[in-house]
Amino acid sequence: xxxxxDFTLPAELEAQGPPEARGLPRDGVRxxxxxxxxxxxxxxxFTDLPGLLLPGDLLVVNTSRTLPAAVRASADRVVHFxxxxxxxxWLVEPRIPAGKSSIPNGPVPPPRTIALPGSxxxxxxxxxxxxxxxxxxxxxxxxxxxRHGKPVRYSYAAQAWPLEAYQTVFxxxxxxxxxxxxxxxxxxxxxTDLVARGVTIAPITLHCGVSSLEADEDPYPEQYxxxxxxxxxxxxxxxxxxRVIAVGTTVVRxxxxxxxxxxxxxxxxxxxxxxxxxxxxxxxTGLHEPRSSHLRLLAAFHDSSLLTASYxxxxxxGYLWHEFGDVHLMLPLGGGxxxxxxxxxxxxxxxxxxxxxxRRPSPRFRRRVRSR
Numbered sequence: 001x002x003x004x005x006d007f008t009l010p011a012e013l014e015a016q017g018p019p020e021a022r023g024l025p026r027d028g029v030r031x032x033x034x035x036x037x038x039x040x041x042x043x044x045x046f047t048d049l050p051g052l053l054l055p056g057d058l059l060v061v062n063t064s065r066t067l068p069a070a071v072r073a074s075a076d077r078v079v080h081f082x083x084x085x086x087x088x089x090w091l092v093e094p095r096i097p098a099g100k101s102s103i104p105n106g107p108v109p110p111p112r113t114i115a116l117p118g119s120x121x122x123x124x125x126x127x128x129x130x131x132x133x134x135x136x137x138x139x140x141x142x143x144x145x146x147r148h149g150k151p152v153r154y155s156y157a158a159q160a161w162p163l164e165a166y167q168t169v170f171x172x173x174x175x176x177x178x179x180x181x182x183x184x185x186x187x188x189x190x191x192t193d194l195v196a197r198g199v200t201i202a203p204i205t206l207h208c209g210v211s212s213l214e215a216d217e218d219p220y221p222e223q224y225x226x227x228x229x230x231x232x233x234x235x236x237x238x239x240x241x242x243r244v245i246a247v248g249t250t251v252v253r254x255x256x257x258x259x260x261x262x263x264x265x266x267x268x269x270x271x272x273x274x275x276x277x278x279x280x281x282x283x284x285t286g287l288h289e290p291r292s293s294h295l296r297l298l299a300a301f302h303d304s305s306l307l308t309a310s311y312x313x314x315x316x317x318g319y320l321w322h323e324f325g326d327v328h329l330m331l332p333l334g335g336g337x338x339x340x341x342x343x344x345x346x347x348x349x350x351x352x353x354x355x356x357x358x359r360r361p362s363p364r365f366r367r368r369v370r371s372r
Contacts, residue, residue, distance in 0.1 A: 007290050007311065013318065015325035016158035018165045019185075027187040030319055030326040032287075034310045036302055036333045041313045046185045046327060049284075055198030056242035058233055059284075060251050062180040063203045065171035067142065068149030068163050069178070069210070070102075073114050078102045079122060080152055081145060082132060082177045082209040083222060086266075091128050091220070092135045093210050101155040104131055117148050129220055132210075142174060152178055152210060156322060166323070175207035175223070181323035182248030182285050200237070202230040206250040206267075218293050221268045222250075226258040234279055243332060245282040249294050255279040271297045281332040287314055287321045301330045 019028050031046045044052070053059070069081045080093040094110035095102035110133070114122040124133045137144060151166045168183040169191065194201065206224040234244050234255065246252045249271075257267040259279040269275070270293065283301050288294040298307055310328065319326040 007315070009289060009321060010315075011156075013315070013321055013325075014156040015320040015322045016156060017161060018324045020165075021158075021161075025187065027185050027190050029185045030317075031185075032310060032314050032317070032319060032326065032328045033331065034302060034306055034328070035331045036306065037331070039306055039309075041306075041310050043313075043317060044329075047190060049190060049329065050193040050197050050199065052329065052331070053194070053197070053199050053245065054243065056200075056237065056240065058200045058202060058237040058242055058244045059194065059247055060202050060204055060230065060234070060244060060255060060280075061170045061183050061186075061247045062168075062208075062250050062254075063170050063172040063205050064176040064180055064207050064250075065174045066151065066163065066166040066176045066179045067145050067174055068151050069145060069176075070150050070152045071116055071145070071148055072097070072150075073116050073122075077110070077114060079114060079116070080177060080210045081141060081149070083207065083220075084141065084175070085134070089125065089134050089136050090141055091132045091209065092122065092124070093132050094124075099155070100159075101153055101157070118144070120144060120148075132220065146174075154322075170203065172203075173205050173207075175205070177210045178208050179323055180206070180208055180248050180250050182251075182327060184323065185327060186247075200233060202233045203227065204230055204251055204254045206254045208250055218270050219253075221266045222253070223265070224250075224254040224257060224267050225264040226254055228263065231258060231263055238279075238281075243281040244279060245284060246280045247284045249283070249285055249297050252277075252280050252283060252297060271300050273299045275300065277301070283330045285328050285330070286323065287311075287319060287325060287328055289321065298330065301332070 019026060027046050029046050031044045031048065033042045033044050033052060067081070071079050073079055076096060078095045078097055080095060082091040082093055084090050094105045094114070096105060110124065112124050116122055121138045122135050124135045126134050128134050151161065151163050153160060166179040168180060169186050169188065170183055191201065204224065204226045206222055209220060209222055237244055246255060252271055253267055253269055256271050256277065256279055257269045277300055285298070
């Protein structure tokens with residue numbers, strides 16, 4: 001098996017609901033840990049995370065909250081609202097109801113106007129991708145979704161779960177069609193333990209669109225914001241020998257975009273081994289489906305042999321996939337204690353590994369000018 005090729009995901013490894021429905025706490029999921037430095041894979045509980053990171057490491061999390069982005073239009077039509085665009089229109093995905101979930105619309109174009117509950121009309125103005133359409137709603141979208149929408153649900157979900165099940169402890173700004181799920185296992189207790197051990201946590205916002213893309217499709221543009229304070233922390237962490245660990249592929253996309261250009265806006269960046277990593281060292285992520293674009297992003301962190309070993313271990317170990325499943329911590333080549341002495345000095349007298357680490361290239365984020 002190679003991770004970027006097809007592999008078979010058994011149905012019993014698809015998480016059908018949140019861990020709370022399985023009698024576990026939010027942070028009671030399992031965590032696969034792969035280490036680039038040693039080429040090893042180990043099994044842990046998620047609550048082990050604070051002990052696996054180092055004082056001086058920086059965790060960057062996504063603060064986007066999940067919208068109830070699915071609206072049932074009729075007996076034969078469901079619409080998933082994906083992404084709000086700068087001109088006020090939205091990217092939407094018309095779908096066909098199928099049992100407890102829905103399936104892609106297929107090759108037949110949907111109608112150009114779709115009546116929605118509440119005497120509201122959705123007008124499709126043109127195709128944006130193979131399955132997404134640009135559209136305008138005859139009402140303000142977010143208030144409408146909060147009143148009439150439900151969380152996006154796929155066929156592996158055993159039942160309809162409440163919107164709160166699709167939120168993370170970091171969620172603040174409404175905007176994601178689907179949960180930035182890598183952060184779902186975090187609990188207040190785990191966050192407290194991380195901070196007490198000297199791990200810093202910083203926010204970005206990237207509003208996630210629908211992930212129901214065909215195999216091998218690239219992700220489409222998404223809105224992001226990297227605050228100046230987070231950009232400074234990323235730069236400081238890397239310059240001082242710490243590691244920047246992204247919580248989710250959305251955070252990787254936002255930080256790597258900001259390292260190359262503006263700190264806020266829309267990103268079309270697709271991170272692969274060819275693009276290289278300029279801002280992020282490690283990644284906490286979920287387990288991804290065969291042939292998804294996320295697997296190519298993972299290949300920027302680990303070589304193919306370690307990625308393959310990781311996924312083979314997850315499959316044989318009975319790990320659970322999807323937004324309510326288990327997680328995968330990908331630790332980088334760098335390691336060792338922080339390279340700042342107790343008196344705050346550095347340079348001469350530090351161990352040789354610290355000198356090497358402090359010379360790592362650091363992203364040069366563009367300063368954002370704020371109007372007063």
